[in-house]
Amino acid sequence: MERFLAQNWTVIQPALFLVFTGLIVLLVDLWLKEEEREWLAYFSLVGFGGAGVIVVRQWLAVRGLETPITGFGGMMVLDTLGLLFQMLFFLVGFLAVLLAPGYLTRRRLQRGEFYALLLFSTAGMSLLAGAQDLIMLFLGIEVLSIPLYILAGFARPRLDSEEASLKYFLLGAFATGFLLYGTALLYGATGTTAFEALRASEAAAAPRENVMFMAGIALLLVGLGFKISMAPFHQWTPDVYEGAPTPVTAFMVAATKAGGMVALIRLLYWGLGPADDVWRPLLGVLAAVTMTWGNVGALLQRNVKRMLAYSSIAHAGYLLIGVLSGGVGFVAVLVYLLIYALTNLGAFGVILLLEDGEREALDIESYRGLARFHPGAALLMSVFLLSLAGFPPTAGFFGKFLLFTAGISAGLTWLVVVAVLNSVLSVFYYARVIVKMYMQEPVETPAFSRSWLVAGALAVAAVGVVLLGLYPTVVVRLITA
Amino acid sequence: MSAQFVIFGLLAVTSVATALAMIFSRNAVHGVLFMVGNFAAVALLYVLLGSPFLAAVQILVYAGAIMVLFLFVVMLMGPEPAPLWEHIPGQRPLALLFGLLLAAGLIAAVNVEELTGVPGIMSQEVLERLGQPTALAQTLFERYLLPFEVTSLLLLIGMIGAVVLAKREKHELQAERAPREGGAE
Numbered sequence: 001m002e003r004f005l006a007q008n009w010t011v012i013q014p015a016l017f018l019v020f021t022g023l024i025v026l027l028v029d030l031w032l033k034e035e036e037r038e039w040l041a042y043f044s045l046v047g048f049g050g051a052g053v054i055v056v057r058q059w060l061a062v063r064g065l066e067t068p069i070t071g072f073g074g075m076m077v078l079d080t081l082g083l084l085f086q087m088l089f090f091l092v093g094f095l096a097v098l099l100a101p102g103y104l105t106r107r108r109l110q111r112g113e114f115y116a117l118l119l120f121s122t123a124g125m126s127l128l129a130g131a132q133d134l135i136m137l138f139l140g141i142e143v144l145s146i147p148l149y150i151l152a153g154f155a156r157p158r159l160d161s162e163e164a165s166l167k168y169f170l171l172g173a174f175a176t177g178f179l180l181y182g183t184a185l186l187y188g189a190t191g192t193t194a195f196e197a198l199r200a201s202e203a204a205a206a207p208r209e210n211v212m213f214m215a216g217i218a219l220l221l222v223g224l225g226f227k228i229s230m231a232p233f234h235q236w237t238p239d240v241y242e243g244a245p246t247p248v249t250a251f252m253v254a255a256t257k258a259g260g261m262v263a264l265i266r267l268l269y270w271g272l273g274p275a276d277d278v279w280r281p282l283l284g285v286l287a288a289v290t291m292t293w294g295n296v297g298a299l300l301q302r303n304v305k306r307m308l309a310y311s312s313i314a315h316a317g318y319l320l321i322g323v324l325s326g327g328v329g330f331v332a333v334l335v336y337l338l339i340y341a342l343t344n345l346g347a348f349g350v351i352l353l354l355e356d357g358e359r360e361a362l363d364i365e366s367y368r369g370l371a372r373f374h375p376g377a378a379l380l381m382s383v384f385l386l387s388l389a390g391f392p393p394t395a396g397f398f399g400k401f402l403l404f405t406a407g408i409s410a411g412l413t414w415l416v417v418v419a420v421l422n423s424v425l426s427v428f429y430y431a432r433v434i435v436k437m438y439m440q441e442p443v444e445t446p447a448f449s450r451s452w453l454v455a456g457a458l459a460v461a462a463v464g465v466v467l468l469g470l471y472p473t474v475v476v477r478l479i480t481a
Numbered sequence: 482m483s484a485q486f487v488i489f490g491l492l493a494v495t496s497v498a499t500a501l502a503m504i505f506s507r508n509a510v511h512g513v514l515f516m517v518g519n520f521a522a523v524a525l526l527y528v529l530l531g532s533p534f535l536a537a538v539q540i541l542v543y544a545g546a547i548m549v550l551f552l553f554v555v556m557l558m559g560p561e562p563a564p565l566w567e568h569i570p571g572q573r574p575l576a577l578l579f580g581l582l583l584a585a586g587l588i589a590a591v592n593v594e595e596l597t598g599v600p601g602i603m604s605q606e607v608l609e610r611l612g613q614p615t616a617l618a619q620t621l622f623e624r625y626l627l628p629f630e631v632t633s634l635l636l637l638i639g640m641i642g643a644v645v646l647a648k649r650e651k652h653e654l655q656a657e658r659a660p661r662e663g664g665a666e
Contacts, residue, residue, distance in 0.1 A: 136631075139631045142635055150646065
């Protein structure tokens with residue numbers, strides 16, 4: 001027992017807090033009637049807020065340390081990078097919970113499991129942020145993904161939701177196979193799963209001489225590529241994002257990408273750092289393919305959720321530039337993810353306002369003349385779409401600026417050129433929605449439902465997007481301080 | 482020929498024979514029973530290899546828990562033999578090819594004495610000092626405590642998933658009943 005308590009439990013404190021909140025939600029759910037279950041949402045908000053307070057306190061304590069604190073025999077680490085990512089996850093979780101209750105009540109889906117699964121998924125991300133071992137990396141990704149497979153099918157028996165869940169589950173299980181196989185091969189090649197030992201291994205020093213090691217890296221990249229929807233492993237993304245209930249999609253777009261990115265950074269820099277001449281060129285080409293494929297795909301969409309899904313693929317490509325840049329790149333990735341999360345949650349918040357339990361503003365035509373009926377919603381949507389496109393002075397511009405300068409200073413000029421061209425391309429499909437909202441005649445009165453929670457989330461997102469655009473250096477200084 | 486070798490021979494023949502019988506038996510219930518026999522024979526092989534703990538786990542987990550699950554499925558589906566129908570054309574020759582490849586790989590792996598040159602945690606010395614269950618427990622609950630606990634969370638999530646995706650809410654059942662009653666009027 002004393003050995004059990006001697007483990008450094010502080011390193012997983014935020015994740016533990018979320019898991020316990022989730023368990024309480026599950027338990028309390030049994031005593032609540034359907035109309036009382038909205039209270040579970042408020043309780044989950046407390047969970048995310050509490051976890052946020054824990055990470056901020058840990059961050060303040062860890063900031064000045066030379067050597068990061070480790071726990072569980074070096075399997076987990078408590079460093080600033082991981083803690084900052086966790087702050088991002090909890091913020092996204094908080095906002096995603098704000099978006100959910102209205103939608104769930106209108107669609108009669110108000111069930112405690114929804115919030116519990118959201119909390120568990122975030123706990124998985126929190127574990128990923130500090131993972132220092134292939135086993136923890138794998139388990140973190142699974143704890144992140146499996147709740148999402150279930151949440152995607154939460155609107156059952158609606159067919160597209162069931163389809164999304166099944167597709168996500170089958171392809172996700174397939175990707176998990178790749179991840180596990182890659183882990184096994186790396187273990188076979190080096191005899192260890194710990195990142196520290198992997199980094200020091202003979203195989204990592206001369207990867208090209210070890211076929212097993214190379215195959216392991218390739219398989220791990222396929223598995224993680226699926227999770228961050230990197231082309232050509234992104235095929236599931238539009239269908240799943242379209243079919244899943246809209247609050248779930250909002251959470252998936254904003255959070256899973258961040259979780260996948262932190263996993264990728266941990267694996268590549270902490271585990272496979274010395275072998276970077278193998279994965280660097282590979283990932284560079286895939287980044288270019290991903291952003292182009294995502295943007296071209298988004299051009300062809302008529303459904304707003306599908307369009308945002310393809311746009312999220314494109315953004316994964318931009319983010320890979322930051323991952324490849326290392327060092328400064330991580331700050332850029334973090335800030336970009338924050339801006340990207342706020343923007344997407346905001347856009348999905350507007351979509352959720354234009355929903356009344358039966359009709360949902362998913363077709364692009366349903367945005368025609370929106371400015372006439374709901375000028376506020378149209379204005380907010382325009383701000384978010386402009387930020388996604390990277391227009392100054394919105395935050396999206398600043399995020400792209402950070403990423404691209406990091407890329408150039410790391411010598412990835414060709415990739416940055418591709419990304420800039422892609423950004424220009426992306427303006428077309430974002431602007432198309434704005435044109436519909438402001439310059440075309442309405443066909444029908446759009447569905448609308450008022451919700452204070454969604455309005456709160458929208459306010460946070462909008463203020464964040466505008467302030468980060470106007471005073472961009474504040475957040476960078478805060479992070480790098 | 483030592484007694485151990487005779488016992489090994491008997492167990493080996495039993496395990497292979499029951500495995501083959503399971504594959505070729507037309508009746509699903511018979512197949513399940515043959516599989517129980519196979520699990521028992523393999524468990525005894527573990528005893529012979531000086532690993533009583535593994536043998537106990539094999540009986541508990543496989544012959545106990547997993548077999549009950551199989552029996553549940555067989556009972557739910559009905560014990561009639563399933564029609565022989567190939568979903569994917571040409572899977573037989575492919576299955577044979579991959580089976581042979583796997584066999585070749587396994588034989589090659591057994592013949593290679595060491596793959597990485599790195600000894601595992603459960604060395605002979607550790608086993609002798611602590612005894613097998615203790616050594617396993619120490620590995621599982623100290624070194625790999627966190628992965629072990631996270632796996633339990635994963636199983637919990639799986640269970641919640643089964644409930645969420647299978648359970649019907651009261652209002653769903655009412656909605657299903659309503660049109661039927663309406664049709665009868």
